[in-house]
Every structure is written in C-alpha cells, then in structure tokens.
Amino acid sequence: xxxxxxxxxxxxxxxxxxxxxxxxxxxxxxxxxxxxxxxxxxxxxxxxxxxxxxxxxxxxxxxxxxxxxxxxxxxxxxxxxxxxxxxxxxxxxxxxxxxxxxxxxxxxxxxxxxxxxxxxxxxxxxxxxxxxxxxxxxxxxxxxxxxxxxxxxxxxxxxxxxxxxxxxxxxxxxxxxxxxxxxxxxxxxxxxxxxxxxxxxxxxxxxxxxxxxxxxxxxxxxxxxxxxxxxxxxxxxxxxxxxxxxxxxxxxxxxxxxxxxxxxxxxxxxxxxxxxxxxxxxxxxxxxxxxxxxxxxxxxxxxxxxxxxxxxxxxxxxxxxxxxxxxxxxxxxxxxxxxxxxxxxxxxxxxxxxxxxx
Ligand code: F0G
Numbered sequence: 001x002x003x004x005x006x007x008x009x010x011x012x013x014x015x016x017x018x019x020x021x022x023x024x025x026x027x028x029x030x031x032x033x034x035x036x037x038x039x040x041x042x043x044x045x046x047x048x049x050x051x052x053x054x055x056x057x058x059x060x061x062x063x064x065x066x067x068x069x070x071x072x073x074x075x076x077x078x079x080x081x082x083x084x085x086x087x088x089x090x091x092x093x094x095x096x097x098x099x100x101x102x103x104x105x106x107x108x109x110x111x112x113x114x115x116x117x118x119x120x121x122x123x124x125x126x127x128x129x130x131x132x133x134x135x136x137x138x139x140x141x142x143x144x145x146x147x148x149x150x151x152x153x154x155x156x157x158x159x160x161x162x163x164x165x166x167x168x169x170x171x172x173x174x175x176x177x178x179x180x181x182x183x184x185x186x187x188x189x190x191x192x193x194x195x196x197x198x199x200x201x202x203x204x205x206x207x208x209x210x211x212x213x214x215x216x217x218x219x220x221x222x223x224x225x226x227x228x229x230x231x232x233x234x235x236x237x238x239x240x241x242x243x244x245x246x247x248x249x250x251x252x253x254x255x256x257x258x259x260x261x262x263x264x265x266x267x268x269x270x271x272x273x274x275x276x277x278x279x280x281x282x283x284x285x286x287x288x289x290x291x292x293x294x295x296x297x298x299x300x301x302x303x304x305x306x307x308x309x310x311x312x313x314x315x316x317x318x319x320x321x322x323x324x325x326x327x328x329x330x331x332x333x334x335x336x337x338x339x340x341x342x343x344x345x346x347x348x349x350x351x352x353x354x355x356x357x358x
Contacts, residue, residue, distance in 0.1 A: 004030035007063050007166040008070060014169070014201065015067065015162055024070045024099040028055050028062035029166055033174045033313070038281035039294065043301040044308035048179070049278075050171060053286055053319030057119060060164060060191060060317045061091035067163030068153040069095040077101060077151035081144055083137030084154075085187065085240045086116030087318055092153050093123035104150060106130050106137040111239055113287065113323035133234065134187075135245045155190030156247045164191055168198025169207075171313055178208040179311040183300075185292045186216035186225060186263065187241035189252035191317065196255035212313070214261035216252070217296035219289075223265035225252060237268045237326070240289035240318060262305075266295045274298060275326060278316070285320030285327075293317075 004010065006025030008017055017023075031054045039047040052060035069092070072080055081104045082092045089105035089112070096103035105120055109129040120127045130137050138154060145152035155161060172178055178199050184192050192214060202208045218226055219236030224244055231244035246252065256263060266274075271288050274295035279285050293314040300306050320327065328336050341347050349356070 003027070006066055007163060008066055011166050011169060014166075017070065021070055021074045022099070024073055024095055025066050026056035026062065026094060026098060028066050029170065031055060031167070031170070033171060034282075034284065036282045036284075036314075038277070039297065039314075043297060043306060043312075045297075045301065045306050045310045045312045047297065048175070048311070048313045049282065049284055050167060050313055050315045051284055052167070052315060052317050053290070057087070057091045057094045058115075058319035058322055059087040059091065060167065060315070061087045062095070063166055064155060064160035064163040064190070064194070065091040065095045065153065068157050068159040069099050069101070071159045072151040072153065073099050073101065075151070079104065079150045080153045081141050081150040082106070082153045083134060083141040084112070085134050085242060086112035086322070087240060088154065089125060089127065090116050090119035090123070093120040093125035096125070097123045102126065104128065104144075106141050108133050108137055108242075111242065113239055115322035115324070134243050135234075138247060154247065155188055161190055161194045161197065161248070161251075164194035165198030165201065167315065168195045169202060172199075172202050172208050175311065175313075178202065178210050178212045179313040180210075180212060181215055181306060181310060181312045182212040182315070183215045183217065183293045183296050183312065184315045185238075185241055185289050185317055186218050186252070187243040187246065187289070189216065189225065189246040189248040191315070192216045193248045193251040193255050195315070196259055200258075211259050214255055214259040215296060215300065216256070216261070216263050217292045218263065218265050219271065219292065220265045220267045223263075225249070225263045226265045236271075238271055238287075238289035238292060239323070240287060241292070262300075264296055264299065266292050266299065270295045270299070272326060273331070276331070279320065279327065284316060286316040287318040287320055287323040288326055290316035290318050
C-alpha cells in the first residue's frame with residue numbers, strides 16, 4: 001500500500017509540470033466523496049458531498065497552492081504574496097514555508113475567521129491587515145506583484161485553477177462518470193471555473209460521458225455574479241466569500257454558458273440553516289461559506305429545478321474548525337452553554353434522561 005502523493009504527482013500527466021518542477025506538496029487532494037443520505041431523502045436526488053475540509057490546511061485552496069508554489073519555486077521566486085479572506089492565506093503560508101519561501105498575506109482588517117488568522121501566523125507568514133475589504137486587498141496584491149519581486153498566488157495566477165481542477169478528476173474516478181449537477185460556493189469564482197475545466201478535460205479524454213451543470217452560489221449581500229454588477233460593500237457572515245468583484249468573472253460566465261449552469265444567491269439565515277443540517281443530519285462540519293452549497297441544493301430542489309434521481313455533487317470547501325463560533329448559537333441566536341454537573345454518575349444519567357438498567 002502507498003499513501004496518496006498529492007495532486008501534482010497523482011495527476012502529473014494532466015498538469016503542466018516537468019522534471020524541472022520541484023514538487024511542493026503536503027499531501028493535498030484525495031479527499032472523500034461522501035454519500036449524504038439525509039440530503040438525498042430531502043431532495044429525491046442522489047447527493048454526494050466532496051469534503052474539501054480534509055486537506056492539509058483545511059480547505060480546497062491546497063490543491064491550487066501546491067501547483068502555484070511549485071511553479072513559483074521552479075521560476076526562482078523567493079517570496080509569494082496573496083490577498084485573502086483567510087483560507088488562501090493559511091494555504092499560501094503553509095506551502096511557502098514548506099518550500100523555504102516567505103509569504104506575505106493581505107487580509108481585510110478584522111474580517112477573517114480566527115482559525116485562519118492563527119494558521120497563517122503559525123506558518124510564519126507576514127500577515128498584514130488592510131483597512132479595506134477583500135477586493136481592495138487583491139488590488140494591492142496585484143500592484144505589489146507587478147512592481148516588486150513577489151510572486152502572486154491568488155487564483156488570478158492560472159496555476160491555481162490548474163491545481164484545483166483535479167477535484168473534478170477525483171469525483172469522476174469515484175462515480176464512474178460526471179454527476180448531473182455540481183454545486184459550489186462562489187467568491188472569486190476560481191473554483192467554479194476549475195471544476196468546469198476538470199470536467200471538460202475528462203469529457204475530452206473520454207473518462208466521462210457528460211458535463212455536469214455547474215451551479216454556483218453567492219451570499220445575498222455579496223452576489224455580483226447574480227446581480228451582474230460589482231458590489232461595492234459586500235456583506236455576509238460567510239466571511240470566506242465576502243467578495244464584491246470576482247477575479248474570475250469572465251471565466252465563470254463562460255463556464256456557466258458552456259455547462260448550462262446557474263448562479264444563485266442565498267441569505268445568511270438560509271446559509272446557517274444549511275450549516276446546521278449538514279453538521280446535525282449528515283455529520284460533516286464545515287465553515288459557513290461551504291454550507292451555501294447545501295443551501296443552494298435545497299433552494300433549487302424546492303424550486304423544482306433538480307429532477308428526482310439526479311446525481312448531485314456538492315463541494316464543501318473549508319473545515320468547520322476554522323470558524324466554529326456559529327455552532328455555539330441556536331437558530332434564534334441564543335448562546336449554547338453545555339450543562340455543568342458535579343462528579344456524580346446518577347446526576348449525569350438524570351441530565352441525559354437515562355433510566356437505570358435493572
Ligand atoms: N469557500 C471557501 C471556504 C473559501 O475560502 C472560498 C474562497 C470560496 C469558497 C470561494 O472560492 O473564490 O474560488 O470562488 N476564499 C478565498 C480566500 C477568497 O482568500 O481564502 P472562489
């Protein structure tokens with residue numbers, strides 16, 4: 001038996017790498033595709049969840065970062081830079097450190113989840129809080145990469161999308177064909193674009209017989225692709241996708257067109273409802289942005305847009321431990337405080353409602 005070797009080695013024949021490329025890997029990819037019976041029962045579709053929280057830094061970004069940092073190292077870069085709502089910065093920091101490079105990360109001040117902030121700092125990144133939103137951070141990162149010796153590793157770097165397309169290959173390997181629908185959260189729309197590319201390549205090489213319809217969901221307060229215009233002050237509790245001017249806008253529109261796809265928006269309340277359904281009924285813990293895939297499925301299913309018996313894959317993009325505060329409140333916003341008891345088995349049994357076996 002051998003262990004999973006990371007996406008560059010596993011898919012070396014389908015990526016632009018050569019013997020000259022140093023393989024910077026933390027073993028990303030090879031994530032589970034989990035049948036979600038509770039969601040299948042709710043919708044009448046066959047629903048699978050691609051759990052990208054099970055990556056080395058806890059998000060799908062690692063698939064793109066192994067490629068981007070390996071290529072940066074191949075080109076002799078000494079430092080990488082990115083703008084981030086949190087996950088990209090955690091991933092860039094880890095892969096840069098592994099490669100012996102430095103990482104500078106620009107994040108919107110006070111707007112990224114604590115777990116992600118801790119990751120970037122733990123991995124030794126130069127973390128800078130910018131007094132602006134993500135879109136401002138990306139503008140700064142691009143400007144710095146244009147004028148200083150730092151290599152940009154946001155998804156505007158094509159190497160990122162290339163690495164991320166491997167998730168579609170994995171889905172087809174498990175299902176034996178492409179699903180009918182694939183649903184992803186959308187921020188910059190890089191991942192939406194990457195899945196479509198992976199599915200397209202597998203269709204071309206006849207590993208599958210169809211393209212899935214690509215459905216992407218944005219938070220209602222940050223839904224530029226749905227509105228068809230830039231959102232100046234994007235808002236949502238799903239901080240990972242609080243983005244008003246998606247970097248991969250044009251590529252994503254082309255992918256939607258080509259796959260007969262769809263962009264929809266979901267309110268924060270519905271995101272949290274889906275977050276609870278996924279953790280309490282399926283057993284998968286994600287961050288709020290990831291739960292939008294579940295909310296999108298339920299919304300489209302209720303609208304009659306997902307035929308019974310369809311195969312649907314939902315990508316959930318980031319681990320719940322990155323931003324766990326949402327699990328500690330009820331739907332009404334009340335704090336959940338676990339019961340405290342003395343060291344007394346009978347009292348614990350009584351709290352649990354257990355009746356003594358005789
Ligand atoms: N889900 C999570 C958990 C994310 O962190 C992101 C993006 C997305 C979905 C959206 O993916 O941008 O390819 O459409 N996070 C970026 C970051 C912006 O900086 O970590 P996308």
